[in-house]
Amino acid sequence: MTTNIKDIHKHNRVGPIFRGGELATAAIDALEEDNPDKEFTIEDRAAYIRVETDHECIIRRKTMEEILGRPFEMQELEVILGSFSGQIEAEQEYVRFYFDTKI
Amino acid sequence: MALLNRSDWYDIARDTNWTPKYVTEEELFPKEMSDCFDVPREKWETYDEPYKTSYREYVKVQREKDAGAYSVKAALGRMKFLDSADPGWKSILKLHYGGIALQEYAAGMAEATMARFGRAPGMRNMATFGLLDETRHGQIQLYFPHEYVSKDRQFDWAHKAMHSNDWAAIATRHAFADIMSGRDATSVALMLTFAFETAFTNMQFLGLAADAAEVGDVTFSNLISSIQTDEARHAQIGTPALKILIENGHKEGAQKLVDIAFWRNWRLFSVVTGPSMDYYTPLAKREKSFKEFMIEWIVGQFERNILDIGLDVPWYWDTFLEDLNTTHHGMHLGVWYWRPTVWWDPAAGASPDERDWLEEKYPGWNDTYGKCWDVIIDNIKNGREDLTLPETLPIVCNMNHLPIVGVPGKKWDVRDHYLDYKGRRYHFGSKVDRWVFEQDPDRYAGHQGLIDRFLAGKIQPANLEGALKYMGLQPEDCGKDAHDYAWVWNYNKPDKVAV
Numbered sequence: 263m264t265t266n267i268k269d270i271h272k273h274n275r276v277g278p279i280f281r282g283g284e285l286a287t288a289a290i291d292a293l294e295e296d297n298p299d300k301e302f303t304i305e306d307r308a309a310y311i312r313v314e315t316d317h318e319c320i321i322r323r324k325t326m327e328e329i330l331g332r333p334f335e336m337q338e339l340e341v342i343l344g345s346f347s348g349q350i351e352a353e354q355e356y357v358r359f360y361f362d363t364k365i
Numbered sequence: 366m367a368l369l370n371r372s373d374w375y376d377i378a379r380d381t382n383w384t385p386k387y388v389t390e391e392e393l394f395p396k397e398m399s400d401c402f403d404v405p406r407e408k409w410e411t412y413d414e415p416y417k418t419s420y421r422e423y424v425k426v427q428r429e430k431d432a433g434a435y436s437v438k439a440a441l442g443r444m445k446f447l448d449s450a451d452p453g454w455k456s457i458l459k460l461h462y463g464g465i466a467l468q469e470y471a472a473g474m475a476e477a478t479m480a481r482f483g484r485a486p487g488m489r490n491m492a493t494f495g496l497l498d499e500t501r502h503g504q505i506q507l508y509f510p511h512e513y514v515s516k517d518r519q520f521d522w523a524h525k526a527m528h529s530n531d532w533a534a535i536a537t538r539h540a541f542a543d544i545m546s547g548r549d550a551t552s553v554a555l556m557l558t559f560a561f562e563t564a565f566t567n568m569q570f571l572g573l574a575a576d577a578a579e580v581g582d583v584t585f586s587n588l589i590s591s592i593q594t595d596e597a598r599h600a601q602i603g604t605p606a607l608k609i610l611i612e613n614g615h616k617e618g619a620q621k622l623v624d625i626a627f628w629r630n631w632r633l634f635s636v637v638t639g640p641s642m643d644y645y646t647p648l649a650k651r652e653k654s655f656k657e658f659m660i661e662w663i664v665g666q667f668e669r670n671i672l673d674i675g676l677d678v679p680w681y682w683d684t685f686l687e688d689l690n691t692t693h694h695g696m697h698l699g700v701w702y703w704r705p706t707v708w709w710d711p712a713a714g715a716s717p718d719e720r721d722w723l724e725e726k727y728p729g730w731n732d733t734y735g736k737c738w739d740v741i742i743d744n745i746k747n748g749r750e751d752l753t754l755p756e757t758l759p760i761v762c763n764m765n766h767l768p769i770v771g772v773p774g775k776k777w778d779v780r781d782h783y784l785d786y787k788g789r790r791y792h793f794g795s796k797v798d799r800w801v802f803e804q805d806p807d808r809y810a811g812h813q814g815l816i817d818r819f820l821a822g823k824i825q826p827a828n829l830e831g832a833l834k835y836m837g838l839q840p841e842d843c844g845k846d847a848h849d850y851a852w853v854w855n856y857n858k859p860d861k862v863a864v
Contacts, residue, residue, distance in 0.1 A: 267686050270660055271668035271678070279571065281590045307652055309574035309586045312661075337422040341429050344593045345567050347666045349673060350601060352416040354371045361673045 275314040276348030276359040277302070278321075285330075285342050286311055292325040310344050318348075318360040371419055378419075379490040382410065399482040400551040402615045412485030412609060416601040423494050427501065430591050437587045438509065446582055447513060452847040453645040453712030454580050458510065459519050460645075460709045461569070461589075463526035464533065464637055466506035468541050473499035475545035475553045479602060482550040485609075488602055492550075495558070495599035502592050509588060518841055522708035529837035532706060532815045536636070536766035539812070540629045547808075551606060555619055556626035559603025562596045564667040565630045568638050570596065572658040576642060579650040604674060611675045621804060623671070624679040628797050631685060632692070632765040639693025640700060643723065644714030645847070654726040656689045681797045688795075690727055694734045695770025702741075703755050703768075704844035705833060712847035715742070716855045733774040745853045756829060758816055762794035764801050766814050769794040786810055 277293075280286035290313055293302060297319045305312040326334040336354055343357075351358040385393050396403055418426070447455065476499055479492035506523070513520040526534050544556035570593035577586035610619040642655040653661070664686070668678055679685065701711040714723075715738040723730040744752040759768040760781065769792065771779025782793040786806050793799040802809050815832075818824055824835045833843065 267660065267664065267689075268683070270664045271672070273665070273669060275665075275669075281587075281594070307575040308578040309590055310571050335422065337418060337426055338429075340418070340426050340594055340598060341433070342594070343597055344571050344590050345597050345662075345666075348670070349604065350415050361669075363673050365669075365672070 272365045274317045274361055274365055275303075276317060276361055277312070277314040277319055277346065278343055278357075278359060279345040279347070280311045280313065281342045281344050282306070282308060282311055283342060285338070288326060288329045289321055289339060289342070291329050292321045293319055295329075296320050296322050296325050312347075314347060317364065318358065320356050320358045322356045323354070371417070371422075375417060375419065379486050381486050381489065382406070394482060394484060396549070398478070398549050400484050401549050402551060402610055402613075402618060404484065404551075404609060404613050404615070406484065408609060408613050409484040410486075412487045412605045414487040414491050414601060414605055416491075416598045418491075418494060418598065423497070427497070427595075430594065431501070431505075434505065434588050434591045438584045441584050442512070446584065447516070450582065451580070451647045451712075452710060453647060453714070454582065455517070456709040456712060456844075456847050457573070457641045457645050458513075458582075458585065459517075459522060460637060460641065460707075461573075462506055462510040462520070462523035463708055464537055465569070466503055466510075466523050467527035468537060469499050469502035469506060471541055471545055472557065473503065475499075475548075475557050476599065478546075478548075479550045479553055479558075483554070484551065485606070488550070488554060488606065491599060491602050495595075495602065498595035498599055501595065505588065505592070509584070519708050519710070519844075522842070525837065526708055530815070530818075531708065531836040531838065532761065532766065533636070533708075535815055536761075537633065539766050540633050543629055544626045551610070552622055554603045554606040555610075555622045557603075558600045559607060560623045560626035561630050562600035563603070563670065564627065564663055565634050565638075566593060566596050566600075567662040567666070568634055568658055572653070572662060573638065573641060575652040576646045576650060579652055580647065607674050607676070616675065620676050620679075623676060624681070625801050625804065627679055628681065628685075628801060629765065631688075632762075632767060632794070632798070635688070635693040636696040636700065636767050640697040640711065640714075643693065643726070644697050644701075644719075645712045648714075648716075648719050648722055651722070655693055656726065659689055681800070684795070684797060691772050692770060694727070694730070695772070696767060698734060698737055698773075699759060699768040699770060701846075702753065703759065704846065705754065705829070706836060706838065707844040708838070708842055710844050710847040713738070713741075713852055716852035718855075719852075729776075733772050733776055736774045742853050742856060745850050746856070750850075758819060758829070758832060760792060761814050761816050762798050763791040763812070763814055763817075764793055764798035764809065767794065 280289060290304065293313060297315065300315040300319055302313055302315045323334055323336045336357060339357060346359050348359045348361050390406065473496050476492045476495035480489050480496055483489045483492055510520045510523040527538065544561060545553060548556060570589040574586045574590040607619055639655045642658060671678065700707060701713055704711050720731060720735060741753050761767060762769050769779065769781060771777065782796050782799045784791050784799050784802060787810060791802060813821065819827065819832065824831050
């Protein structure tokens with residue numbers, strides 16, 4: 263646990279918060295594959311899974327298709343994307359979570 | 366048939382910034398409805414919504430979401446979860462639906478304000494989907510509790526509460542009118558979509574979903590987390606609006622609106638989500654304390670985002686962090702004590718084991734809030750339930766319309782932060798509530814809280830009975846201790862028969 267409560271918001275962790283299920287498992291695999299230099303922490307609370315890494319990460323549509331073995335539209339991710347840390351850039355070929363600033 | 370890539374047509378399709386011929390630009394987008402900051406039209410054209418969707422995609426995805434929520438309900442409905450659910454959990458459901466379902470429709474109107482009066486085409490486009498989202502949330506959260514009405518009439522308050530003058534409804538309406546229906550489109554984008562939907566909705570729709578999953582209420586857990594996926598999308602209406610305001614020299618004004626909305630939401634959630642997580646949820650099923658969830662979603666996640674977009678932490682940040690240890694405990698004591706005035710049965714959550722948990726999560730709880738519960742416990746044990754029930758009404762804050770609370774015991778610090786304005790004295794629960802009032806006094810002045818109405822003779826007879834009638838509560842609706850005081854007998858001295 264972080265030390266002082268006044269410092270808790272001083273971090274650079276970004277990432278999606280998924281509802282559980284098959285699609286979430288695939289998306290977490292895609293995150294690992296699309297961001298090979300990143301380490302992810304995964305906090306599973308049954309109703310939601312918080313996935314976080316440092317500063318920036320991306321999920322690509324193509325990677326999701328490969329993992330799921332079927333056509334995949336990026337918008338399908340919305341069904342499980344309950345929330346996210348950081349800012350979002352949701353495009354047709356990818357979704358990116360990021361911060362503009364570094365603390 | 367091959368479809369064009371969305372990015373190939375999206376910008377053109379959503380660009381509805383036509384040049385009006387029959388009316389002026391000002392008539393089409395009056396400042397009072399569109400943008401209190403009056404940022405020029407061409408500046409708004411840089412607005413780029415970060416979480417895009419098209420109508421085709423929207424319909425497909427929403428259909429899938431609804432199919433998921435309704436099929437889980439249908440499949441698990443046969444298991445009759447509610448019949449065996451802990452009474453504290455049932456109260457969470459009643460509080461949630463009554464406090465929220467109809468406000469979702471109100472949020473739909475706020476989305477409609479942005480859909481019509483938003484200055485940026487992208488805002489209007491995303492808010493149109495937001496309007497559909499909120500309509501879904503209203504409908505689905507009335508439909509799900511409806512089947513329980515025949516078993517328990519308090520569930521009827523899912524639809525009734527916001528039409529009543531119950532104090533909790535007054536408080537909720539006042540807060541949401543301030544950030545939704547009573548603001549221009551740009552302010553709504555900041556106060557509703559940014560300050561509320563990227564922050565506090567996560568507490569009630571994901572944090573509480575984690576508790577629901579633990580409790581075994583898969584239907585509810587699945588429902589509210591599904592709702593939050595809509596929120597996650599349309600909440601992004603606010604971020605690009607904030608960036609445009611900051612770029613055009615309006616950081617201070619934007620910060621003020623976010624700070625007002627954040628505080629108003631915080632106070633409301635301290636009475637809704639706080640008691641739900643720390644007192645009503647059965648002890649063995651609590652995922653985290655309210656404070657721990659607040660630290661995860663609000664302090665850790667939302668505050669960091671505020672900084673990233675270019676705002677500062679609110680000026681009252683230290684006060685807020687301190688309040689995380691106290692406010693909701695006071696609110697809970699108040700709600701339990703005034704239990705006949707609510708449409709749910711508050712769980713005391715003060716058995717010996719629960720107190721150990723509270724002491725661990727909030728060191729000092731026994732020496733403060735515990736002292737009040739000691740008195741309540743003695744009274745129940747001595748057959749004096751009457752002493753644990755109210756005869757009068759509490760002082761409520763003229764901003765958040767919740768009881769003015771403080772820390773009991775040796776730290777006793779309850780205080781009325783009042784303000785005299787145009788011949789009337791207004792009472793506030795904190796210096797921040799008073800600050801909100803001072804930012805725009807004429808906006809808030811004149812509103813009569815429940816106690817003001819009582820003192821003005823609008824509530825007759827002028828006693829608790831009259832107040833209950835005024836609030837629309839029939840005797841069968843009135844809240845009781847959720848466990849019929851069974852928790853009291855877990856204390857060691859069984860020296861009296863049950864009340």
